[in-house]
Structures are given as C-alpha cells and as structure tokens.
Amino acid sequence: MAQTTSSNAAGVVFKGRMMTLTVVEIGESDCDVIAGQVEQQLAKAPEFFARMPVLLSLRGELPDLARLVAVMQAADLVVVGLLDPDDAAAEAARHAGLGVLHSPGRNTEAPTPSKAEPAAAAAEPASEPAPRETETPARTPTRLVTKPVRSGQQIYARGGDLVIAASVSEGAEVLADGHIHVYGALRGRALAGASGDTQARIFCRRFEPDLVAIAGCYKVADAIDEGIRSKPVAVRLENDNLLIELQE
Numbered sequence: 001m002a003q004t005t006s007s008n009a010a011g012v013v014f015k016g017r018m019m020t021l022t023v024v025e026i027g028e029s030d031c032d033v034i035a036g037q038v039e040q041q042l043a044k045a046p047e048f049f050a051r052m053p054v055l056l057s058l059r060g061e062l063p064d065l066a067r068l069v070a071v072m073q074a075a076d077l078v079v080v081g082l083l084d085p086d087d088a089a090a091e092a093a094r095h096a097g098l099g100v101l102h103s104p105g106r107n108t109e110a111p112t113p114s115k116a117e118p119a120a121a122a123a124e125p126a127s128e129p130a131p132r133e134t135e136t137p138a139r140t141p142t143r144l145v146t147k148p149v150r151s152g153q154q155i156y157a158r159g160g161d162l163v164i165a166a167s168v169s170e171g172a173e174v175l176a177d178g179h180i181h182v183y184g185a186l187r188g189r190a191l192a193g194a195s196g197d198t199q200a201r202i203f204c205r206r207f208e209p210d211l212v213a214i215a216g217c218y219k220v221a222d223a224i225d226e227g228i229r230s231k232p233v234a235v236r237l238e239n240d241n242l243l244i245e246l247q248e
Contacts, residue, residue, distance in 0.1 A: 024054045029061040035071045055083040065092040202235035
C-alpha cells in the first residue's frame with residue numbers, strides 16, 4: 001500500500017532566526033585586484049574562512065557582480081547577498097540571484113509632514129513613547145573546562161560563557177555565545193559572542209592566539225601588536241573594531 005504524507009505535516013516550514021554573518025567590504029572595482037587581496041587575507045587563517053557565508057558591502061564603483069561572486073567562490077566563500085546596496089547594486093544583485101540586506105536602523109528618519117496637514121498639527125509636541133521593556137537573553141550555565149584544550153579539539157559553550165582553567169593549544173578552537181575566560185595561555189582560535197553578542201569579551205592570562213573574534217569581527221596573529229603578546233589581556237568590540245587591552 002502506498003504511503004501518503006499527512007496534510008498536517010508541512011514539508012516546508014519558514015522559521016525566523018537571527019544569524020551572524022561576516023561582512024566583506026569591497027572598495028575596489030577591478031575583480032583581478034580584489035581576487036589578489038582576498039587571497040592575501042585568507043592566507044592568514046585559511047581554515048577559519050572555509051565555506052564561510054558572507055555579505056558583500058560595496059564602498060565604491062560597482063564591480064562586475066557576476067565576476068565578483070566567482071572570485072569569492074574560488075576563495076571558498078559563500079556569498080549570501082549585498083549589504084545596504086544602492087539602487088544599481090540592488091538591481092545587479094537581483095540579476096545575480098543574490099539577497100539584499102539592510103542594516104538595522106537604516107533610513108529611519110521621521111517623514112516630513114505633508115503640505116496638506118494643518119500647520120497646528122505639525123507644531124503639536126510629540127507624545128512621549130511608552131517605555132520599552134528590554135529582555136535579557138536567557139543564558140545557560142557557564143561551561144567549565146579544567147583540562148588543557150589540545151590541538152584539533154573544539155570546545156563550544158552554547159548559550160553561555162566558557163571558562164578554561166588551563167591553556168588552549170595551537171590548532172585548537174574555543175567558542176562561546178557569551179564570554180571566554182582562559183586562565184592559562186590562549187593559542188589557537190577563540191571566538192566569543194558566536195551568536196552575535198557584541199557585548200561578549202575574551203579574557204586570558206597569556207595572549208598568543210592565531211585568531212580572536214567577537215560577534216564575527218576578528219583579528220589574526222599578523223594584525224596583533226607584538227607588544228601585547230604573551231601578556232594578560234581583555235578583548236572587546238567597539239564600533240566593529242576589536243580592542244585588545246593589557247590587564248594589570
């Protein structure tokens with residue numbers, strides 16, 4: 001007897017979910033130049049970027065979008081769409097089969113009152129908005145790791161903070177949706193705020209990483225000041241820039 005699918009069991013379900021995407025800013029229109037610069041950037045941490053979904057932010061003349069996507073694909077990056085494109089770039093994205101995303105708060109200026117509205121209405125003071133209740137995201141208990149994290153291991157504290165009471169070896173990866181605390185040497189890769197928490201921080205006693213990241217913003221070893229290596233630091237995010245500060 002042939003099996004049938006119940007009409008109550010939908011085969012396709014759209015579910016809302018917020019995800020963190022890496023933004024690649026493009027200030028160049030020559031795709032050959034872009035390819036060389038992408039290759040140079042990815043060479044610093046190739047495994048970290050493999051099959052990474054990215055948004056393209058175009059900051060200059062519109063490049064050949066089809067060629068640009070091919071450049072990203074050749075670098076093993078997955079282009080999701082364009083971030084805050086102008087009209088021409090948005091149309092090019094549509095023809096290329098790419099999505100268009102807008103930053104929160106973009107184009108939110110109050111509209112100019114219509115000329116047909118009475119002048120008195122425009123002069124009326126705006127009523128104060130009702131206070132909004134802010135919800136603090138629920139956090140799961142802190143994950144505690146008491147043994148060294150060895151090369152090839154990956155430790156993830158989903159929904160909470162990660163505390164490592166030992167060292168993290170080169171070639172290891174530690175991730176947390178909240179903060180990361182390392183009470184030994186931090187080598188390898190450390191990614192805090194993995195689900196997009198821009199307030200997350202990284203603390204460690206001895207700072208020697210290959211890569212650190214908070215909410216998708218990262219720095220690789222070559223971009224880290226030698227003066228803070230092997231010292232106690234705190235890493236935080238400010239205006240999409242990672243700040244690495246010495247701790248006494």
